Amino acid sequence: MEEPKWLEGLLRTKFFNICARHPETPRNECNMFCLSCQNAPFCIYCRSSLHIDHPILQIRRSSYHDVVRVSEIEKVLDIREVQTYVINSARVLFINERPQPKNSSHGSVSSTTKTISYFCETCCRTLLDPFRFCSLGCKVEGMRKNKEDEEERLRKERQQETHKGTHPPTHSTSNSRRRKGIPHRAPFAS
Numbered sequence: 001m002e003e004p005k006w007l008e009g010l011l012r013t014k015f016f017n018i019c020a021r022h023p024e025t026p027r028n029e030c031n032m033f034c035l036s037c038q039n040a041p042f043c044i045y046c047r048s049s050l051h052i053d054h055p056i057l058q059i060r061r062s063s064y065h066d067v068v069r070v071s072e073i074e075k076v077l078d079i080r081e082v083q084t085y086v087i088n089s090a091r092v093l094f095i096n097e098r099p100q101p102k103n104s105s106h107g108s109v110s111s112t113t114k115t116i117s118y119f120c121e122t123c124c125r126t127l128l129d130p131f132r133f134c135s136l137g138c139k140v141e142g143m144r145k146n147k148e149d150e151e152e153r154l155r156k157e158r159q160q161e162t163h164k165g166t167h168p169p170t171h172s173t174s175n176s177r178r179r180k181g182i183p184h185r186a187p188f189a190s
Contacts, residue, residue, distance in 0.1 A: 003140065003143075004035075004076070005038060006035045006036075006038040007077070007136075007140065009033075009038045010033055010057070010095065010136075011095065011096060011136065011137050011140065013033060013040070013041050014041075014062065015029075015030060015031050015033075015041050015059045015066055016030065016031055016059075016066075016090070016179065017029070017030050017041075018028045018030070019042065019043035019045070021042075021043075021045070021046060021069070022043055022046070022075050023043045025043075025045060027043070027044055028043045028044075028045065029043060029190070030042050030043050030057050031043070031058060031059045031060070032044065032047050032051070032058055032059070033056065033058070033059060033078060034051045034054045034055070034056055034059045034150040035052075035054065035055040035056070035057065036054040036055060037051065037054065041059070041188075053154055057072055057073060057076075058072065059089075059095070059181070060092065062085075062087045062092065062094075063101065065095075065098050066094070066095040066096065067085075067087065067092040067093060067094055067095065068092060068093060068095060068136075069091065069092055070084050070090075070091040070092060070093060071090075071091070073093070073136075077131050077136075079093060079139075081131055081133055081137065081139060082131060082132075082133045082134075082135065082136060082138075082139050083120075083127045083129060083134050083135075085127060085128075093135065093136060093139060094134065094135040094136070095135060095136050096135055096136070096137040097123045097134065097135050097138050098125065098134070098135065099122075099127070100123070100124065100126075101124050104144075113178065118130050118131065118163050118181070120133050120134035120135075120138050121133060121138070122124060122134075122138035122139075122141045122142045123138055125138075127190040
C-alpha cells in the first residue's frame with residue numbers, strides 16, 4: 001500500500017476536542033480532517049469557511065474510538081484487508097488500534113463451537129471475518145513491517161550473490177585428512 005502524505009497525520013490526530021474558533025456554537029467538535037491541508041482537525045463551521053473545496057474525511061465515534069465511513073475513505077485509500085463493521089447502518093472501519101479486551105482468548109479454533117477465529121497481524125486483536133488487520137493504523141504498521149522484512153531479505157540475497165565465488169575453494173574433509181607421501185592405489189581388480 002503506497003501511503004499518501006496525509007495518512008500519517010490522520011493516524012496521529014486527536015479528534016473531538018471543542019473548536020477554539022467556535023467555542024460557543026453547537027456541534028463544535030473537531031471531527032473533520034482535511035486531506036489537502038493535513039494539519040489540525042476542525043469543526044463543521046471551519047469546514048464551510050476554510051476548507052470548502054478541499055477533500056475532507058469526517059471522523060465519527062464508536063465506543064470511544066475513532067471510525068471513518070468506508071464510503072468516504074475508500075475513495076482516497078486502499079482499505080482492503082482491514083476489518084469493517086456496520087455501526088448505525090453505515091459500514092465503518094477503525095482508524096487506530098483498539099486495546100484488546102482483557103478476557104479475550106487467543107486460540108485459533110474453538111473446540112466447543114468449531115468456529116475459526118481470525119486475528120489482526122499487527123496487534124493480535126480477534127477479528128470477525130478473515131481480514132488481516134483490525135484498523136487502518138494496524139494495516140499501515142503491518143505494511144511497513146512487511147516492506148522492511150522484504151527489503152532485508154533482498155539485502156541478504158544481494159549480499160550472498162556478492163560473496164559467491166570470493167572464497168577460496170575448500171577441500172572435502174576426506175582429502176584434508178590424507179597424509180602426504182602415502183600412495184593411494186586403486187582397489188584390486190578381480
